[in-house]
Amino acid sequence: MQWEVVIGLETHAQLATESKIFSGAATAFGAEPNIQACGVDIALPGVLPVLNRKAVECAIRFGLAVGGEVAPRSVFARKNYFYPDLPKGYQISQFEEPVVSGGQLVIRVGQGAEAVEKTVRLTRAHLEEDAGKSLHEDFHGKSGIDLNRAGTPLLEIVSEPDMRSSQEAVAYARALHALVRWIGICDGNMQEGSFRCDANVSVRRKGAEKLGTRREIKNLNSFRFLQQAIDYEVQWQIGVLEDGGKIEQATVLFNPDTGETRAMRSKEDAHDYRYFPDPDLLPLVIDAAWKDQVRAELPELPDAMRARFARDYGLSAYDAATLTAALELARFYESCVAAAGRELAKPCANWVMVDLAARLNRAELDISHSPITAQQLAGLVRRIADGTISNAMGKKVFDALCNGEGADADAVIEAQGLRQMNDxxxxxxxxxxxxxxxxxxxxxxxxxxxxxxxxxxxxxxxxxxxxxxxxxxxxxxxxxxxx
Amino acid sequence: MSLNLEQVFRAARLARLAISDAEAERTAAQLNNIFALIEQMQAVDTTGVEPMSHAVDLAQRLRPDAVTEADRRADFQAIAPETEAGLYLVPKVIE
Known part of the structure; x- marks a missing residue:
């Protein structure tokens, strides 16, 4: 029997604001419990939410970046459920009228030159507040509640069920992760929970029109877990169906220790959230002038930059994609080319993607902490190109510059006598x-x-x-x- | 449209309200009166009228992204039933 896998992702991106979405409490990670939870966040009687302008601006940025429609008017709704880390008894979210509708994301599936492009459609993106955190370690048989995270702004980004394998799901998650960081709306720190995915997974017989019953895997906070959880879930669902069983719609959790997914104890009323418009909040109005202003401030987007690198610098599709994986990396490369000269764009790409990438990798640094500046690297590339030093000597100069043994390539070449013999x-x-x-x-x-x-x-x-x-x-x- | 007792109990359970049979009967009657009123309103022709999501026809005011709230944990936790290590303690909840 041939099975087709159908996957859609819901991603929560924590927005890069200083303060909460509806209060003036801080959002910094790692604070002592409950010191960043004000009266609004802990739901004292009589408090009222006031919307953070920056959170809205982040949503607009995202909507424009994915080519979605930014709603001129959207509405906040209450999602009602009871849990101790949700002090109000409801989460403020958006339901019928989200701030962003539609849009799409181009993903690359597979490695290197064999990667295939695919477009994933987005359903919507909406603003909402995060809940607090429950700690189930032993507090004399009780749970401890930390409300610092309560009210942290989130953008929930929902994809269409367009992915057909765990590889595609991971490629989508990676592309989305890169984009939210690129446009500066989310720091993307997955360990700290700033970017987490829920995967809706179902299988159907190849050729079938109707979607199978889906199960939702909650809270995957690494790309590896996302892949493992989906792979396990797909095999489990196929196993059940081939044994003549039926899939029940359920919410499941992934256990990284066993690599298995397991259904949460289902409560019959769990999914009846009784959404209704929040009377404490008026409709959110975004006019054309605000949208235009945000558009003007957006950086060149990764797809556009990738095409430009390939066209203007003569790079392969793979090189152009690698160098535009993150905005800081792309900017570093462009500064390097600007200093070295456009005719040296290809050797600059090689140095950045091979030698520099390896060095950063070894030291577990990202490009913003590069031990060599783009100008220093450009100087080195020029000295190789004009024959002053050999490529092999170039590696020595590179190491020396990274180790701070000279202000620029020329200084290192002179100090260490690396000049190519021209006598x-x-x-x-x-x-x-x-x-x-x-x-x-x-x-x-x-x-x-x-x-x-x-x-x-x-x-x-x-x-x-x-x-x-x-x-x-x-x-x-x-x-x-x-x- | 009208609500039966079972639906009233379900709504009460979702809202974590414990109600007696007598209260459920009374509540059902009250809610059904409201539904009757709604039905009456439904009869009005609203073609071309934009639905409102709020009674006030204004847009949401926005605040600048600035931290304005100081730590008042000690005050808040003074009225909490139980706390430890800065956490609020609640009966064990684990899925």
Whole structure:
């Protein structure tokens, strides 16, 4: 039996504001319990919510960035349920009239040059407040409640069920993660819960029109867990159906220790949230002027920048995609190209994507903490391009610059004497010495063994302490050994 | 439209209200009176009238994103039934 997997994601992105969505309490992560929970957040009687302008602006940014419709008028609603970390007994959210409708995200599925593009449609994005946190460690058989997170602004981004594998779901989550950071509305810190996904998963027989019954996997806070949870869930659902069973709609939790999903104890009324418009909040009005202003402040978007890199810098689709994975990285690369010159765009890309990326990776740093500046790297690329140093020496200069052993490439080259040998008399002497000292290689080369010349080049390079230009050495040797 | 007793009990349960059979009967009657009123209003032709989500025809006021609230945990927790290590303690809730 062939099965088709259908996945839609609901993502909660915590918005990058200083204060809560409806109160003036701070949102900083990691504060002592309950010191950032004011009267509004803990729902003291008589308090009223007042909407944070910045949270709305973040929603507008997102709507514009995904090509969705930013509603000129949207409405806040109460989602009613009881839980101790929700002091009001309802969560303020948006239901019938969300701030953003539609839009789409282009994702890349697969690795490197084989990656395939796919467009995932977005259903909507709406503003809402986060709940507090329940701690179930032992407090004498009780639960501890921390309301610091209560009222933190979230944008819930809902996709259409357009994904057909866990790989596609992860590619979507990654693209969305990159975008919200790119446009500066969310710090994307998954460990701290700033970006978390719920996955709606169902399976159906290949070719079937009707969607299968879905189960919703809650609160996945890493890309790896997202993939594992979906893979497990898909196999579980197929197993049930092939055994003649039926899937019951349910909310499930993923256990990273066992790699399994498990249905939450279902309460019959759990999904009856009795939404209604919140009488404490008036409709949110966003006029064209505000939208235009936000649009003007948006950075160039990743898709546009990727296309421009490929077009203007002659980069491959893969290189352009890699360099536009994050805004800071793309900006670093552009500064590097600006300083080195556009004709060196390709070597700049290689240095950023290979040597610099490896170094950052090893040190677990991101590009904003790069040990080498874009200008320093550009100076290095130029010195390789103009023949001052060899590529091999370039790596030494790169390491030296990263270690702070010089202000720029020129200083390092001078201080460490790495300049490529351009005194042809000295080089010719070394070539002659190599020929004299290696009669066997010379004989082999003369007998037609082309590879033998490499041994001679190696000798000269060694004698020059790496400062000779290997290509020049090669040419000199060939000239000398010509019959 | 009218509500039966079962629906009244369900609504009460969702709102965590414990009501007796007599209260349920009384509440059902009251709610059904309200539904009757709604039905009467439904008869009015509202073609072309935008539904309102609020009784006041104004837009939401926005506040600048600034931290204006100081820590008042000690005051708030002074009236809480039980606290420990800065947390509010509640009967165990775990799914």
């Amino acid at each position: 042809s008399g000295a080089l010719e002497a070394l070539v002659d010495a190599a020929i004299a000292g290696n009669p066997r290689s010379v004989e082999e080369y003369r007998a037609g063994k082309e590879k033998a010349i490499q041994a001679l080049v190696g000798q000269v390079m060694k004698a020059s302490k790496g400062k000779a230009n290997p290509q020049q050495v090669n040419e000199l040797l060939r000239a000398r050994l010509k019959p």
